[in-house]
Amino acid sequence: MGVKETVKALSVIGIGEIYITGKVKVGGNVKSYPNKRQVLRALFDSYKDCTKCDLHKSRRQVVFGDGNPDSPVVFVGEAPGEEEDIQGKPFVGRAGRYLNEQLKRIGMPRETVYITNVNKCRPPGNRKPNYIEMQACLPYLRKELSIINPKVICCLGATAAEGILGKKIQITKMRGQLFPYPYNPSVKVFLTFHPAFILRNLNAEGEFIEDLIKLKEIVKGGL
Ligand code: SF4
Structure with a gap:
């Protein structure tokens, strides 16, 4: 084409x-x-003052994605938390540090991958972004993903998966599985838990690590 x-x-x-x-x-x-970094910078500049949804009222700053734009895998969470809102980077709080540890442990260090969120502004009190807020912000994520054009999008948690796939997700049943990305079926969507959930439910840590290892194999082309 x-x-x-x-x-x-x-x-x-x-x-x-x-x-x-x-x-x-x-x-x-x-x-x-x-190059992709400059394209991403242009995209960020286009919405760093965005007021499309109510989340702009309480944010300190818009939190854009971060990492290697040539990565074959992009991790997507739901929205920035307090630490991310302060630092202006995704996944730099406790859950982010935990994710970094696990990525290092499986031999896929954070600096080799790209990490972002569905919503780019922090919801007050770290609540989940609502449907209207997600719909307002998703076009930015879709553009971000189209620039990076990864092999796999890894959704961290049900909220991110629902935003990306546009349907209801039961993460405990659908984790560890691949789905076609609706906006580019050659890109696969992989689902796993959000690291913050694992910190609250350490009994699920084994499944989370199992998913990350499987993801690494998929990215390498082994599955
Ligand atoms: S969350 Fe997204 S749509 Fe809402 S104000 Fe922030 S950048 Fe704009």
Whole structure:
């Protein structure tokens, strides 16, 4: 499929603008940047002052994704917490440090992967983002994912999975499984627990590590 046809096909599913690296431009819809980091920076600049949902009222700052933009796997959580809101980076609080430990333990260190959230602003009191807030923010995540174009999107917890897959998720039953990404079926979506859940339920730690090891095998092409 050529660039024009791709832009037309994406517009049918609601993606009116795509970002690609290189020097290709079609009309006003495709922007050209020399590398993914710069494309991501341009995307972030486009919504760092966003007020599309009520979460902007209590945030300190918008928290964009972080990590290796060439990673074959992108981890997606639900929203920033207090520490993330202060530092402006995703997964830097207690749950993030725990995730880092487990990623290091399985030989997939954090600096080699990319991590982001469905919602880019902290919900007050660390509550879950609601449906309206998620729908307002999901277009940013979809653009972020289209730029990185990973092999696998790993959803951390049911809220992130519901945002990405657009359906009700029972994480205890659906964890460890692969699903097609609705906006690009060649990208797979893998589900596991949120690390904050594991910190509250250490009896599920073994399943979480089992999932991460399976994810690593999928990324390597072994499964
Ligand atoms: S959560 Fe997303 S949609 Fe809502 S204000 Fe923040 S950036 Fe905008």
